[in-house]
Amino acid sequence: MVLVEDLVTLNAQVQQDNAHDGRRNDSRNTQEGNFSMKEPKQVAGLAPDRLCNINDHLDRQYIRxxxxxxxxxxxxxxxxxxxxxxxxxxxxxxxxPVRRDTVFRIYSMTKPITSIAMMQLYEQGRFLLDDPVHKYIPAWKNQRVYKSGVYPNFLTTSATSAMTIRDLFTHMSGLTYGFMNRTNVDAAYRELKLDGSRNLTLEALVSQLAELPLEFSPGTAWNYSVSTDVLGYLVQLLADKPFDEYLQEHIFEPLGMSDTGFQVRDDQLDRFAACYQFQPGDQFTLQDDPQTSPFRHKSKFVSGGGGLVSTIDDYFHFAQALCQGGEFRGRRIIGRKTLEFMRRNHLPGNQDLPGLSVGAFSETHYAGSGFGLGFSVKTDVAKSQINGSVGEYGWGGLASTNFFIDPVEELVVIFMTQLIPSSTYPIRQELRAIINGALV
Structure with a gap:
């Protein structure tokens, strides 16, 4: 277990090291507009002295x-x-110390990337959102909904509606995650290791899911789930290309995301962060050592829902492409109108997540937020009780990483750390308050 007094000493040293490291790398940072703590002038309409509150807050409340x-x-x-x-x-x-080029497990920040990949195929006419999923996965044609019992002895009833591809995008599919620890259905997911066992395959996932009941009839409720992993399978099926190869060719290479992938390469190992698990008393223990991490080896399961590692600059290239209507440095990955469509609230009746959700899944207060095609979408700023703009969208990851895009302010924010679970501290809301307070 990591003790607070040990970290206080170590982090005091790291702050000095990072300060020196920042000066050594100033040429790169200046080229990309990196903020200098001593720079008095505004940068892109943001007040530097107010942006300093990010450093001060994280250091005072969390790091030290x-x-x-x-x-x-x-x-x-x-x-x-x-x-x-x-x-x-x-x-x-x-x-x-943390470096700018540190490689992080981004977990569910993989989901928006997978969603963009799928919508690239939508733009090619490969599918329609209201297509039933069984059109592409025939074994899913006559789906059942859980009524009672425990795996493998379930009592079920017929679903009242067929699952559509839009249901997968919006997590209204009736699927679930084993880690939800809420129902007998998610217990079956845990027993079958459907949340991401590295021996699983996309084909095995959809085959196993065909034999399990849904939590509810598709389109009637919202539940965080393996839906985006199924989208990854559909990308592979529709593009007739392995999912990881598709992402490399159509998103990572065009955007210059050279440090993003499903495996940590040998040349990245020195930059690969350790991951930690929260323990009571505001402490943590090592959850995944970078030297022995399963991310060091190619997995059979290429998870579109949570399998990627990345760096902050790589993910910025992706997020900035979205902020700019689908292109970055002259390379377009998605059409402007398609992206506008994706970041609308697709929940029925323009409801927010609390109105449809059957299970909690993060620390973020989602009142005033709906869900689009791969992102949460803010629909009511006052109701959300978090500063921002209507239309802000983004998502986070299991190890407390997060990103959001405010199209009104042309603002992109990315936060990287490695602490499981993401519900441990309300950092995401606090950062929104600080950063929106820096707009001038």
Whole structure:
């Protein structure tokens, strides 16, 4: 277990090291508009002295007290990076500081990438959103809904509606996650290791799901689920190409995301962060050592719902492409109108998540937020009780990573750390308050 007093000493040293490291790498950071703590002028309409509150808040509330091992935050506006700051340690056991090029497990921040990939195929006429999923996965034609019992002895009833591809995008499919720990259905997911066992395959996933009941009839409720992994399977099926190869060719290479993938390469190992698990008393233990991590080896299961590792600059390229209507540095990955369609609230009757959700899944207060085709979407700022703009969209990951895009303010924010679960601390809301307070 990592002790608070140990981290206080280590992080004091790391703050000094990062300051020196930042000066050594100033040429790259200046080229990309990196924020300097001593720079008095505005950067892209953001007040530097107010952006300093990010560093101060994270250091005072999380890094020095030992609640987080380390963090890396990026803020960009109007296409210009206004702030990048590394704090604390990416590997506590080896006393390695967070760097700008640190490789992180982004888990569910994979979902928006998979959703974009699927919508690229939509733009080619490969499917329609109201297509029943059984059109592409015939074994899913006569789906059943859970009524009672435990696996494998379930009592079920017929679904009242056929699952559509839009239901997969919006998590209204009736599927679930084993880690939800809420029902006998998700218990079956755990028993069958359907949340991402590295020996699983996309083909085996959809085959096993065909034999399990749904939590509810598709389109009638919202539940966080393996739906996006099924979208990854459909990308592979419709494109007639392995899912990981498709992402590499159509998203990662065009956007220059050279550090993003489903496996940590040998040349990335020195930059690969450790991952930690929260423990009572605001402490944490090592959850995944970078040297022995399963991410070091190619997995049979290419998870479109949570399998990627990435860096903050790589993910910025992706997020900035979305902020700019689908293109980055002259390379377009999605059409402007398609993206506008994706970031609308697709929940029926323009409802928000609390109105349809059957299970909690994160610390974020989702009142005033709906769900689009792969992202949460803010629909009511006052109701959300979190500063921002109507239309803000984004998502987070299991290890507390997060990104959001405010199209009104042309704002992109990316936060990287490695602490499971994401519900541990309300950092996402706090960052929104600080960063929106820096707009001038």
């Amino acid at each position: 007290p030992g609640k987080l091992p380390g963090a890396l935050t990026l803020v960009a506006r109007r296409g210009e990076i206004a702030y990048v700051n590394a704090q604390g340690l990416m590997d506590v056991e080896r006393n390695k």
